Structure formats: C-alpha cells, structure tokens
Amino acid sequence: MSQKNLIPLHKLCDLYKVEMSFFSSLNDIGLIQIITLEQIQWIPQEKITDVEKMIRMHHELNINIEGIDIAFNLLQRIDDLENELNALKNKLHFYEN
C-alpha cells in the first residue's frame, strides 16, 4: 500500500496534543483503522474530519471512547435518515405536482 494519502499517527499526536493510546483505543473499538507500514502507524487522510470530531468530543465534552462510538453510530443513523428523508421528499414532490 502506498503512503500517499496517509498521515503518520505521531504527527497527529503532536498536532492535536493527544496521546497515542487515544488513537489505539479508537482503533480497538473500530472507529478508525490504523495502518502499519514500514513500522510506522498511519491513518487515511480522508478520516481526518472524523478524527478531529472524535478529539473534540473527547477533549471538549469529556466523552469517553465508548460514548464517542455511540455518538458516531447515532450520527451515522441521523445522516442515513436525513438522506432517506430527502429522497422521500423528492418522491413525494413527484406525486404532489
């Protein structure tokens, strides 16, 4: 696997002032997927938005890892429901006019 589009975890630790154990816990619970390449741990660049959200939840709202997992699952469900609602609204519009 190429290192392109991957961010080394130690850089994230420096950047966000978080312990490596935080990312390990997120990995253990399945919220992120840590990739090990050339003995360095990385995470995919596209996951940064989610990772930042997790850090904010943890630091700013004192939510523990399990809580973050629950919040993310619920947010995902909200997102799915919003998409479904939007599709249904468009469908309803089809029958209304």
Add this chain to the structure above:
Amino acid sequence: MAFIDYYKILGIDKNASVGDIKKAYRKLARKYHPDLNPSDKEAEKKFKEINEANEVLSNSENRKKYDEHGKDWKHAEEFEKAKQQQQQYQGSGQQSPFGDFGGGDYSDFFESMFGGRSTSRERTGGGVKFRGQDFNAELHLDLKDVYTTHKRTLTVNGKNIRLTIPAGVKNGQVIKIKGHGGEGINGGPKGDLNITFSIVNNTNFKLDNDNLHTTIDLDLYKAILGGEITIPTFDGKVKLKIAPETQNGVKVKLKGKGFPIYKKEGEFGDLYITYLIKIPINLTDKEKELFVELAKLRTL
C-alpha cells in the same frame, strides 16, 4: 440590544457556584455542541449563547461586572466609556474549554458589556492546530441548470469560488468542497464548504430519481388508428410512433431520454410518457351521426 440573562441561559440561579456553572455549561454544551447537531442552526445559535454565558459567568471579574450592571447595561456602557478613557480594556476572560464554532460572534449585549473579543479558539495560541470551521451554503438552481455539467462562480464569504456542478445532482444533495471553509487555527488546515442544492423544477417533466415522466395529449383518431407524433424531451423533440388502438393512460418508455445519472458521464435515466387521449368536443351533426353508426356497429 436586549438584555441577555446569562443565568437563565445556563438554567442556574444567581447564587450558583463556579462548580454549578461549569456543570450546567457542560451539560448544555453536550446537548447543543455542533459536532453532535450537524446542520442544526438552532443548536448552533444555542451553543453560541451558552458559550457566551459561560464566558461571562465562569470568570469572576466578568461575572461581577455583569451582576452589577447587567440589567442596566446602558449605564454599564457609559461606565465603560469613562473607564476606557483612562485605560484600554484588556480582555482577561478565562478561556473557554470549548472551541468556538459558528464564528464565535458575540451578542451586541456582550459587546456592549465587555467589548469586542477574539474568539476563544484564536486566543488558545498554545500551538494546537485545528481545522477551520466548515461553511454551509445553499445553491438554488432550476432543474434545467443541472441537466448538464457546468461551471459556476459562487461568492462565499466574499470569496469567489469556481465550482463544477455535476449533471444529475439532486434536490437536497450536499456536496463538500474541500478546503473552502474557514481558516485553520494555529496553522491548521482550512475547513470545507458544504453546498446544499435546492433545485426547483419549472418544467413539464416530473423527476423520479433519474427517470423523467411526462403526459402527452393524444387525439382520439391517432389513438385508434395509430400514427406518428412529435414530442418534447428534455434535450429536444423526438418523433414517436403511436400503435393503433392505443389506450388512455398507457405508458411508454424512451430509454436513455431521462435525466443524467449523477457522476456517470453519458448515462441517462429513461423518459416515461403517459398518453392522455383527448375526446373531441363540439361535434358536428355529421360527426355525431358517424359516431352513432360506429356505436351501432360495436353493439351488433
């Protein structure tokens, strides 16, 4: 500039301890934090209010000033003016542990009491880099506008952004433009721009996913005898053969004449045409006579 009751916002009484304030703030912040309430403008507004209330009440100096002058903020303003003549007010607010979402703008009331401030994130200065705030914008387009992929220049927060609008984008769909949101904090990356498409259909076609539907009036004689008609599609007119004895309400499908499929260049949905047979009106005596004759033939 209305008086804002910060105690009421946090749901605490005037004698609340520092611990009570912290507890109330954390509880409300968990409820209204923008990360937990994406795209919820009301929650964002509420979060700003509780942040502002916490900013004032969690700082003993600010709280004292608010308690003394809060209800008579106009006097506080005069008081401040006089004070400012002697020394420039230096913000000494305790830093909020929460980041500042939604721009960190304070109410006029806050500004009148404590002066303009930098946002709590800007004040962090401790080297923690954060991605900038995501901006949300709505783009209103007609259905015809999204039939073809085209470029458009949008002005978001005073900046022009050249955007490619892909054909087939749907009403309510959100497209994320990376790096066009707010500036990062302490050198962090920029946020994203989320564009929600609001698409109005002013055409005679109804859109159902990628398929288009329309109704075509068909005269009785063509319906019975068959023939050829010219019908409008989204990208021009096409000739269509009518089978003899076509029934009212019959649907025909024109493959690939529907709406473009999002992000699938050159692929289209189908166009469904429903025939609405028009019965002739204002019949002449001769026509009536012939219809009676036809009717007799049918009942024989």
